[in-house]
Amino acid sequence: MSDSERGTGDAGLQGPAPDERPHPEGRRNRHGERIESVTDAEQDPRTGVVSALVEHEPGVLAKVSGLFSRRQFNIESLTVGPTTVDGHARITLVVEETDSGIEQVKKQVEKLVPVIAVGELGDDAVQAELVLLKVRGEEPDKVHAITQMYEGQTLDAGPRTITVQITGDQQKIDDAVDAFRQFGIIEIARTGQTALARGDTPTTPGESPAASAESTADTETTANTTIATDDD
Amino acid sequence: MSESAPPRFEDGEETEPVNGDPITGDADSAAKTTRTGAQSVVAALERAGAETLFGVQGGAIMPVYDALYDSDLRHVTMAHEQSAAHAADAYGIVSGTPGVCLATSGPGATNLTTGIADADMDSDPMVALTGQVPTDFVGSDAFQETDTTGLTAPITKTNYFAQRADTVGDTVGEAFALAGEGRPGPTLVDLPKDVTNAETDAEPKDATTPDTYDPQTEADDEEVRAAARTLERAKKPVILAGGGVVKGEASEQLRAFAREYGIPVASSMPAVGAFPEDDDLALEMVGMHGTGYANMATTHCDVLFAVGCRFDDRLTGGVDTFAPEAEVVHADIDPAEISKNVHADVPLVGDAGTVISQVGDEMERAPDCDEWRDQCQQWKDEYPMDYRTPDDEPLKPQFVVEALDEATDDDAIVTTGVGQHQMWAVQYWTYTEPRTWVSSHGLGTMGYGLPAAIGAKMAAPDREVVSFEGDGSFLMTIQELAVAVRENLDITVAVLNNEYIGMVRQWQDAFFDGRRAASDYDWCPEFDKLAEAFGAEGFAVSDYDEVTSTVESAMAYDGPSVVDFRIDPAENVYPMVPSGGANGQFALSEDQL
Numbered sequence: 116m117s118d119s120e121r122g123t124g125d126a127g128l129q130g131p132a133p134d135e136r137p138h139p140e141g142r143r144n145r146h147g148e149r150i151e152s153v154t155d156a157e158q159d160p161r162t163g164v165v166s167a168l169v170e171h172e173p174g175v176l177a178k179v180s181g182l183f184s185r186r187q188f189n190i191e192s193l194t195v196g197p198t199t200v201d202g203h204a205r206i207t208l209v210v211e212e213t214d215s216g217i218e219q220v221k222k223q224v225e226k227l228v229p230v231i232a233v234g235e236l237g238d239d240a241v242q243a244e245l246v247l248l249k250v251r252g253e254e255p256d257k258v259h260a261i262t263q264m265y266e267g268q269t270l271d272a273g274p275r276t277i278t279v280q281i282t283g284d285q286q287k288i289d290d291a292v293d294a295f296r297q298f299g300i301i302e303i304a305r306t307g308q309t310a311l312a313r314g315d316t317p318t319t320p321g322e323s324p325a326a327s328a329e330s331t332a333d334t335e336t337t338a339n340t341t342i343a344t345d346d347d
Numbered sequence: 348m349s350e351s352a353p354p355r356f357e358d359g360e361e362t363e364p365v366n367g368d369p370i371t372g373d374a375d376s377a378a379k380t381t382r383t384g385a386q387s388v389v390a391a392l393e394r395a396g397a398e399t400l401f402g403v404q405g406g407a408i409m410p411v412y413d414a415l416y417d418s419d420l421r422h423v424t425m426a427h428e429q430s431a432a433h434a435a436d437a438y439g440i441v442s443g444t445p446g447v448c449l450a451t452s453g454p455g456a457t458n459l460t461t462g463i464a465d466a467d468m469d470s471d472p473m474v475a476l477t478g479q480v481p482t483d484f485v486g487s488d489a490f491q492e493t494d495t496t497g498l499t500a501p502i503t504k505t506n507y508f509a510q511r512a513d514t515v516g517d518t519v520g521e522a523f524a525l526a527g528e529g530r531p532g533p534t535l536v537d538l539p540k541d542v543t544n545a546e547t548d549a550e551p552k553d554a555t556t557p558d559t560y561d562p563q564t565e566a567d568d569e570e571v572r573a574a575a576r577t578l579e580r581a582k583k584p585v586i587l588a589g590g591g592v593v594k595g596e597a598s599e600q601l602r603a604f605a606r607e608y609g610i611p612v613a614s615s616m617p618a619v620g621a622f623p624e625d626d627d628l629a630l631e632m633v634g635m636h637g638t639g640y641a642n643m644a645t646t647h648c649d650v651l652f653a654v655g656c657r658f659d660d661r662l663t664g665g666v667d668t669f670a671p672e673a674e675v676v677h678a679d680i681d682p683a684e685i686s687k688n689v690h691a692d693v694p695l696v697g698d699a700g701t702v703i704s705q706v707g708d709e710m711e712r713a714p715d716c717d718e719w720r721d722q723c724q725q726w727k728d729e730y731p732m733d734y735r736t737p738d739d740e741p742l743k744p745q746f747v748v749e750a751l752d753e754a755t756d757d758d759a760i761v762t763t764g765v766g767q768h769q770m771w772a773v774q775y776w777t778y779t780e781p782r783t784w785v786s787s788h789g790l791g792t793m794g795y796g797l798p799a800a801i802g803a804k805m806a807a808p809d810r811e812v813v814s815f816e817g818d819g820s821f822l823m824t825i826q827e828l829a830v831a832v833r834e835n836l837d838i839t840v841a842v843l844n845n846e847y848i849g850m851v852r853q854w855q856d857a858f859f860d861g862r863r864a865a866s867d868y869d870w871c872p873e874f875d876k877l878a879e880a881f882g883a884e885g886f887a888v889s890d891y892d893e894v895t896s897t898v899e900s901a902m903a904y905d906g907p908s909v910v911d912f913r914i915d916p917a918e919n920v921y922p923m924v925p926s927g928g929a930n931g932q933f934a935l936s937e938d939q940l
């Protein structure tokens with residue numbers, strides 16, 4: 116606009132009304148992608164396993180979990196524990212999101228200052244979860260048999276309750292939980308999945324497997340999301 | 348700590364200056380030079396290049412103020428911590444280096460949060476320092492304790508809880524470096540009183556960002572080639588400049604690129620001024636209250652080259668209809684912005700100026716878009732920004748904005764509150780330089796204008812500063828007039844007084860059947876008299892005839908002046924895209940909504 120066109124006295128805003136204007140045919144879906152038809156408008160959610168290597172400092176878990184609630188990402192589980200490198204921790208996140216959503220999760224986590232690197236693991240990743248199950252102790256032999264079937268361990272056996280531990284991938288844990296139901300499950304604690312890339316592939320970009328060989332640190336441990344072990 | 352402050356030794360004794368020079372200790376005895384954590388904080392700020400601080404005193408931050416007492420850093424005491432944060436924010440926008448604000452723990456810190464959130468949404472470089480109760484008391488609900496790092500985690504680029512006096516200086520330095528680097532933003536350091544009081548012999552190091560922070564400045568060559576080819580074959584290209592162009596000092600590159608390749612330029616609100624609005628290629632602001640021609644052009648373009656913009660919903664309208672046929676080339680220094688709201692066909696991660704130059708160098712020819720430029724010009728003619736000024740009607744706000752624009756230089760700085768007045772200030776002032784438009788975009792914070800004017804004036808004492816205020820916005824931080832008077836800041840506050848919180852009333856009339864719940868502000872004080880009570884100069888204007896002469900008097904007054912412009916209470920902001928609507932469907936009047 117040039118000054119001469121302004122405030123001409125009685126003109127006001129002019130121009131063709133909304134329905135007299137040309138309109139483009141195209142559309143975008145809610146992810147902002149151009150779409151040909153409504154049929155390709157939606158993406159289906161999938162499960163993504165994201166591994167974040169972070170500086171092991173106070174507040175880092177709060178920053179990551181806060182990010183998830185603030186940005187409304189669907190989080191299935193979050194595990195955290197130290198790595199082979201002193202001062203580093205690994206956070207493993209399982210999320211249920213569309214492809215674009217998982218991309219955003221990765222980028223937003225990566226953006227946090229204490230985060231060193233973020234990687235998404237493929238289907239072939241080594242994944243495991245730990246569950247503790249406390250069941251009624253009336254049929255110890257049967258409980259023992261099922262525990263063995265799932266390669267679990269009995270951690271506590273008393274006259275009234277038996278507590279067992281099972282580890283394995285998510286499917287195995289789900290199956291085991293189902294199998295124990297017949298005894299009456301009193302309490303259950305699941306850690307959520309943790310995962311590493313298979314073979315030589317680093318779990319997060321730039322992570323060097325060689326560095327791990329020199330280290331003396333313990334194997335990765337997991338903590339439940341609600342137990343913010345590393346928080347201030 | 349200024350150069351001349353006597354350094355303190357471990358035993359707490361101060362040494363006597365000899366020959367006017369501070370004794371720095373007998374080298375042989377290798378006595379350690381100790382300082383308090385607070386002195387480290389101040390030393391780190393000085394070393395990082397801070398010059399001006401805005402804040403309010405208080406118990407938990409007292410050690411830092413005590414250290415400032417001996418420092419050359421300039422401190423501006425504000426009337427309210429919210430204003431300290433806004434002033435620091437505006438200081439950062441105008442100067443390009445992080446503004447610093449300080450507050451005590453608890454209420455001081457919570458009062459800062461609005462300003463921090465504002466800076467976060469607009470990616471403005473800012474450092475906030477907050478006092479905290481002593482470490483041993485943290486978590487006990489001690490007097491004036493709040494979980495400041497917890498509160499501000501979602502509204503800072505990052506924040507720190509200072510753990511030790513030995514490291515607090517480095518932490519402050521890192522916070523300062525981080526605030527300004529890559530995509531700028533606010534950082535915060537929470538300073539427990541025991542840490543700032545404790546002694547340390549650690550010398551703060553040069554301010555650097557942490558190793559984990561390494562923004563990519565140059566876009567990948569392959570993507571640059573893809574961007575160049577996409578732009579070359581465009582028939583209807585538009586450049587969409589975002590705030591990143593201003594933050595990244597890329598205004599020159601943008602101008603050169605657009606002119607060389609003849610591509611029209613639309614702008615997001617934070618980018619206003621990056622491209623001169625009087626240029627033939629300028630389409631000005633796009634979005635909810637953008638120009639008709641910017642909205643037509645972005646809606647119909649076939650290639651959109653977005654630089655440093657985050658596709659806010661006020662800009663895109665409904666995403667489904669935003670540039671629906673355009674291939675999007677998106678450059679941003681923050682990878683998380685790429686494809687966040689609008690999918691990028693060609694992603695370019697990098698610094699705005701660098702990426703524009705990279706794409707420019709790679710282009711082999713200009714796009715063939717003469718027809719498109721003609722079309723854009725036709726839209727400019729069809730949808731001119733204009734308003735009615737019948738003699739028998741009250742003063743129109745647009746006229747006031749134009750009058751102040753005429754009375755000031757090209758590099759005058761405009762700050763605003765939030766509401767209709769903000770939109771008129773952006774629509775009817777012709778911005779030609781970056782860092783002349785200082786407003787609250789992403790958060791939309793009423794009360795931003797006056798403290799921002801103070802921050803802007805501190806950053807650029809030689810430039811004219813005009814703050815456009817609504818009556819509602821002005822009332823929110825009006826107490827800062829006392830600060831402007833105390834500092835004798837030559838700023839002009841233009842209140843576009845409609846006795847309503849006008850933007851709300853506009854929406855009530857349009858979308859709530861005219862039920863004007865709680866939007867009537869006819870109880871506002873007489874701002875000219877209030878200005879005088881504060882010690883500023885006050886004027887009131889209700890006629891067209893008085894506008895020019897009053898503006899002259901206000902501008903001529905050496906110190907803060909307030910002009911209460913009694914404008915037409917019925918005036919509304921148009922064009923308007925209803926929220927979530929299609930930009931191309933902007934309404935030119937209420938009956939088109």
Ligand SMILES: Cc1ncc(C[n+]2csc(CCOP(=O)(O)OP(=O)(O)O)c2C)c(N)n1
Nearest residue numbers: 766767768791793817818819820848849850
């Ligand atoms: C702190 C804050 N509270 C509430 C709002 C909601 N709001 C947006 S615009 C507006 C009206 C602003 O009124 P005024 O400052 O008088 O300006 P006008 O629209 O009349 O020009 C309000 C209440 C806001 N943006 N910020």
